[in-house]
Amino acid sequence: MTVADRVLSRKTSTVLAGPPRRDRHGGAVPWDTARRIAAQAVRRLPPSDLPLQQAAGCRLAEPMRALVDLPRDDVSAMDGYAVCGPAPWRVVGRVLAGRARHEGVLSPGTAVEIATGAPVPVGAESVLPYEAAQARYGPALEVSGASPLGKHIRRRGEECVAGTAVLAAGTPVTPLVLGLAAGLGHDTLRVLPRPHVAVLVTGDEVTGSGLPAEGMVRDAVGPFLPGLIGWAGGTAGEPLWLPDGEAALTAALSAHGGSAHVTAVCGASSKGRADHLRPVLERLGADILVDGVAVRPGHPQLLARLPGGGLVVGLPGNPFAALSAALTLLVPAVRGLLGLPEARGERTSLAGPSPAHPSDTRLVAVRRSARGAVRVGHDRPGSLWGAALADALAVVPPRWEGDQVELLALPG
Numbered sequence: 001m002t003v004a005d006r007v008l009s010r011k012t013s014t015v016l017a018g019p020p021r022r023d024r025h026g027g028a029v030p031w032d033t034a035r036r037i038a039a040q041a042v043r044r045l046p047p048s049d050l051p052l053q054q055a056a057g058c059r060l061a062e063p064m065r066a067l068v069d070l071p072r073d074d075v076s077a078m079d080g081y082a083v084c085g086p087a088p089w090r091v092v093g094r095v096l097a098g099r100a101r102h103e104g105v106l107s108p109g110t111a112v113e114i115a116t117g118a119p120v121p122v123g124a125e126s127v128l129p130y131e132a133a134q135a136r137y138g139p140a141l142e143v144s145g146a147s148p149l150g151k152h153i154r155r156r157g158e159e160c161v162a163g164t165a166v167l168a169a170g171t172p173v174t175p176l177v178l179g180l181a182a183g184l185g186h187d188t189l190r191v192l193p194r195p196h197v198a199v200l201v202t203g204d205e206v207t208g209s210g211l212p213a214e215g216m217v218r219d220a221v222g223p224f225l226p227g228l229i230g231w232a233g234g235t236a237g238e239p240l241w242l243p244d245g246e247a248a249l250t251a252a253l254s255a256h257g258g259s260a261h262v263t264a265v266c267g268a269s270s271k272g273r274a275d276h277l278r279p280v281l282e283r284l285g286a287d288i289l290v291d292g293v294a295v296r297p298g299h300p301q302l303l304a305r306l307p308g309g310g311l312v313v314g315l316p317g318n319p320f321a322a323l324s325a326a327l328t329l330l331v332p333a334v335r336g337l338l339g340l341p342e343a344r345g346e347r348t349s350l351a352g353p354s355p356a357h358p359s360d361t362r363l364v365a366v367r368r369s370a371r372g373a374v375r376v377g378h379d380r381p382g383s384l385w386g387a388a389l390a391d392a393l394a395v396v397p398p399r400w401e402g403d404q405v406e407l408l409a410l411p412g
């Protein structure tokens with residue numbers, strides 16, 4: 001049974017099981033395979049009705065329809081006088097914003113003073129703006145001026161009638177979509193919810209602020225991961241810093257693994273004494289889906305499914321390696337939960353000598369230019385300098401000697 005078959009056969013969980021993925025020699029899985037496994041290990045989250053502000057950043061699960069005619073009434077497009085018949089007109093009333101329509105039917109030779117957006121009286125044939133009106137004060141106010149038939153009246157439903165589909169399913173809910181939705185009468189929207197990712201940063205040596213003391217290092221992953229997750233379409237919790245040790249990791253995974261769709265664990269993914277992720281996952285009964293990926297940097301990365309259904313992505317502690325792993329396993333899983341296809345990058349030439357590795361895919365920091373992708377350097381596993389200079393990572397397959405490479409976009 002393929003991973004895709006399992007995706008189709010399991011109806012209840014959004015995260016699907018699978019055997020540990022290693023190649024037949026027991027090594028790390030190829031980079032492309034790892035991405036595909038992560039994408040296919042999940043199913044799209046079910047649609048949810050969310051209040052407008054919470055729907056921001058999601059995608060519409062169904063077409064967005066008008067719930068009212070727009071405009072809701074025949075309304076004035078100008079401040080002035082709603083008039084009936086030929087000039088002059090005797091002003092018989094006033095309708096300001098937010099008020100109900102003037103009672104009764106306007107008869108020829110009469111007018112009602114009216115505000116922009118207010119419903120015009122029955123019988124009104126046009127609106128004469130203040131600037132175009134000549135007023136004559138007598139026992140009653142009388143106005144005259146040129147007011148062609150139908151001028152400055154917006155007819156009920158002329159923009160759209162109730163039921164019109166104004167935006168297609170899949171449209172991203174931008175701030176302007178929220179405004180449109182409110183104008184069409186929506187308090188909630190049916191959207192594809194954003195997957196939630198919990199972020200755990202492990203390591204006794206990792207500190208969250210200030211200058212690191214001897215043996216310590218500033219956390220460089222907690223600050224970039226939430227933005228990367230948001231860029232991929234998910235939401236991220238505040239990073240939680242954990243000391244090395246199985247107890248803290250077990251407690252945090254038990255707590256967050258239940259509520260988050262994905263838990264990203266930084267550090268603890270390699271083979272050292274303080275690298276507790278594998279034993280903790282085994283004790284929790286997790287299903288290991290990927291255990292090591294043939295990619296440089298970032299090969300000690302891991303994908304697992306907790307018994308409750310949540311995914312765990314293990315990211316190496318070296319920051320550029322963590323970025324590599326996040327793009328390999330975390331971003332495809334988030335996209336899968338959103339129902340989005342695997343993101344295939346553009347292809348371009350890569351200048352300079354081949355940086356290919358004999359057996360692993362290499363991800364190198366590049367900038368796009370008129371002569372193709374150009375390496376920016378500074379992309380060692382422990383450094384984000386190159387990634388910060390870059391606008392993409394070039395995917396260099398094992399033994400690559402060709403011209404074109406795929407570019408993985410980076411958040412702008």
Ligand SMILES: Nc1nc2c(c(=O)[nH]1)N[C@H]1C(S)=C(S)[C@@H](COP(=O)(O)OP(=O)(O)OC[C@H]3O[C@@H](n4cnc5c(N)ncnc54)[C@H](O)[C@@H]3O)O[C@H]1N2
Binds near residue numbers: 217266275
């Ligand atoms: N015996 C082996 N040792 C190592 C292997 C291996 O295969 N066998 N792989 C190396 C590679 S490659 C990587 S990458 C790292 C991954 O290690 P971990 O995920 O266990 O991470 P740590 O050991 O905790 O840290 C590695 C490195 O990164 C620094 N670090 C950790 N967290 C952060 C953070 N949030 N921000 C900035 N820097 C961080 C940490 O101080 C270490 O210098 O394992 C190699 N070893």
Ligand code: MOO
Binds near residue numbers: 299381
């Ligand atoms: O995977 Mo590690 O990336 O080389 O530092």
